[in-house]
Amino acid sequence: MKPIAEIADEYAANVESMKRQRAALYERMQAEPQAEVRFRLYRSINSISKAIGDSQYAIAVMRGNIRG
DSSP states (O other): OOOHHHHHHHHHHHHHHHHHHHHHHHHHHHHOOOHHHHHHHHHHHHHHHHHHHHHHHHHHHHTTSSOO
């Protein structure tokens, strides 16, 4: 079984990966000429943003910065 600190570090690495993915989708959205495709990309960006926020909250709880 992994210690909580190690799991928090893995979550943090995943958050960084999600931030890079979100940035790439944002760039694609800005360049996309079709409104329908832009909207789908926008929804994907919002989903990733929510996952990032949830993960950051979980990391703070695991590290003892806040109570969950």
